[in-house]
Amino acid sequence: MSIISAEQLGHAYNDQWLFKNLTFGIQQGQRVALVGVNGAGKSTLLKLLAERFKPTEGKVVKAKDIKFGYLEQDPQFDGAATISDFIFSLNNRQQQVIREYEELLEQDNPDIDLVNKLTEEISSLDAWEYEHNIKTILGRLGISNLHQNISTLSGGQKKRLSLAKLLIDEPDVYVLDEPTNHLDIDTIEWLEKFLTTGGKTILMVTHDRYFLDNICNEIIELDNGNVFTYKGKYAYYLEKKAEKDAIDEATLAKNKNLLKKELEWMRRMPQARATKSKARKDAFYELEDKTKGKNKKETIALDVKVSRQGNKILEVEHISKTFNEQEIIKDFSYTFKKGDKIGLTGKNGTGKSTFLNIITGELNPDSGKVEKGETTVFGYYHQSGLSFNESERVIDVVKNIAEYITLADGSTISASQLLTLFLFPPKKQHGFVSLLSGGEKKRLHLMKVLIKNPNFLILDEPTNDLDIDTLNVLEEFLEKFPGVLVLVSHDRYLVDKLTDQLFILEGNGSIKIFNGNYSFYRAEQEEIKILEKEEQKRKEKQIAAPTPITDKKNKISYKEKIELDNLNNEIPAIEEKIKRLEQELNNQADLEKINEIIKVLEDTKKKLEEKSNRWLELSELI
The missing domain is CATH 3.40.50.300 (P-loop containing nucleotide triphosphate hydrolases)
Structure with missing residues (x-):
């Protein structure tokens, strides 16, 4: 039985329907993610289900005392x-x-x-x-x-x-x-554990795909005013969604071919026979309705030109920065190279924004220097940069930078055409910035950064309020981006996919450089924790070691000698298995499989420790 359900739910703003006739239920213990493009009505549907306001039509029903x-x-x-x-x-x-x-x-x-x-x-x-x-x-x-x-x-x-x-x-x-x-990422991982214990009932909207996949066991997609339910995790939803889209596309192509034939028939049909073909005419209009407005989904084409980049890009030499007697950066040096894809990570307050402001010249270090190459053009997308004149038209925001924009292939398009590619239709373009949603303003801000043709791109939390479809296209662009990328994001999926090196701000002024993405870094940290625990156990055993056994006891039995011989064969096999698992871990990108490998690795190392300790005991008896 559902503890909350939507019955024939519909809601409209300014005579425009977001959705109509939605009917679905959520049962106790279900963890449901609501997905859909920006503007589909996800936040509105959440508010309706939470009874923050009443729907235009239909109702929300919930169990007593929930x-x-x-x-x-x-x-x-x-x-x-x-x-x-x-x-x-x-x-x-x-x-x-x-x-x-x-x-x-x-x-x-x-x-x-x-x-x-x-x-x-x-x-x-x-x-x-x-x-x-x-x-x-x-x-x-x-x-x-x-x-x-x-x-x-x-x-x-x-x-x-x-x-x-x-x-x-x-x-x-x-x-x-x-x-x-x-x-920050550590807090997100804690929140995942919190929400997945105790059989909690959850309904959420999130763009964080790792978070979504780790928590939710059901996906509800809001698409063109309808809901589609997928019983499974996000990875399962993607698989089934791809199958559904392929079927829809094939059906649409079939319907369009049929519509074309029916249209030719209607044009050829003599007027005298019109009364005899009413059923076929009705079928034609029904088919026309099915194909109307069902064209392939628009996508954002991020292919703006990138400025030429010289040999010298950016050199950071022994920089340090202190605020209120707290050391934020201590003696850090790095020479940026062509094609660098760097993830900047660390807990909130460790100085990520300070570091970015120093390398872009917005803030001076207390000591050290930053030298920028002559051809380096920064594109800096950051939260504080999201400032617009609310009374300005959307198209004027872009025209104030450039009337025409050069694309990667050398061709040019108008500001209006670029806005259309970024899913701002003409009606939105000529509307005021104040009418845009939070996600649309983020998209417009991203446009402003990209059309300046940067070759050194800095993205500070670009994923907040962007829908997953937009993120997929942004990722596709960034994967092909030939310049330097520095990314700050709590979205582990994004960091894993786009970076191959990390700058880790540890909170004491130290910036650690790690070669690899975030999942590899976490796997290494888990392995270090395991080794530290093993070392601690060894020390505790040494402290609590019993008094040495007497000479009489020191003689090894035949059975123990056989056991020792077996251990001489077993221990190398276990060590070889650990090597294979570590190699597999280094080559694995799937987070779920990484976690599985880490668990097996932990168990195998524990087994190795037990066998090694027993080998030592038996060896001492000889």
Whole structure:
């Protein structure tokens, strides 16, 4: 039985229908992703299901006493002044007593009697684990000062605060609109584990394909006002979607051929026979409706010209930067080469934007120097660059840069033609920027960067608010981009696909250079953790080692000698298996298979450790 369902649901804006007659249900424990192009109505459908407003037609039905947690793209805080006011609900005694207890402990001389009283109440409410969970969630999302005024927070901090509140409240249904925006990769991986434990019911919209594939077990596609359900993960959806598109394309071609023949027949048909052929004429008009507006989907063609690049591109020599006595970059040097594809990673606040601003000349280092080649042309796409004159027409935004744009093949197209390629139809082009959605503004900003023909492209979180179809085309362009690419993104799929080298900002001023993509880096980190654990176990065993056995015991038995001989054969075989697994890991790009290999590798190394320890024991007996 569905705990929430849409029945004949339809919604329209300004007399334009987003969708009509949608009927589907979501059962308890399902983790559903809603996918579709920008403007298909995904966020609107989420709001309708979360009962944020009423649909134009139809209804949303939910089971009795079901509690929704809704994370929207632009969170609202219902008049709460501080983080603490927002996090701790007045009608939740567990949360309120935890708030009182934490605030009391922050005082210089807390009232001991009151501390004891609150301690007893937390115990009676069985809320100690809840208190620990709240601290964990706030810590993971970088929220530390509970007294901070919400009005002083950045957009990213507000999104993380809203997410923290939702996770703390433990709703029956998690409704999430782009939950990974403004999170670093480590936090996203923690959030994946959080959401996939405890049989949670989830409905979400996200462009992060690894996140989507790791969490969701069902995909609902919103396409041309209709919903299509796929029972499986995102990879399964892609496979079935490709099959469906192939069938649709074949059907469309068949219908168009039939329509052409029917049109010829209608034109040839004598007027006297018109009354005898009404059924065939009706069939013609029905067929015409089926083929109308069903042309192949438009795609963005990103093939703008790239400026010529000389031998000297960019040299960074011993740069350092400190803010408020915190070392952000310490003595870093690098010479950028033709074809460099670099991913810039690190937790939020480690200095990624500072590094980018230094290499582009927007910020000076405290020491060291940055030398740019004469032919180097930067294209810098960053969040703070998303500023438009809202009263300006969309086409004028492009014309202010160039009336005509040179493409990769040397041909030129007008500003209007380029906008059309970027899925801005004439009506949108002549409309005001203020009428564009967040995703459309991001796409327009990306256009502004690309039409300047850069050969050194810097993309700072380009994926936020872009639909997956647009991302696929952007990736295709970037894979063929001949210049230097520096990419900052929490989208692990994008980083894996487009980069072959990482600059890892470790938070202490150090920038580590890693040759390989993010999945290889994570696999290496996991292997290091395993080795560290093994080393720790060895040390613990040495500390707790029993007193040496007597000489009488030191004699090896016949059975133990056979065991030792077997181990001499088994250990090299296990070591060879580990080598094969590590080689397979280095050649693997699929995240799911990488995780499988890592698990087998862990088990095999554990087995090797056990066999090696036993070999040592038996060897000492000889």
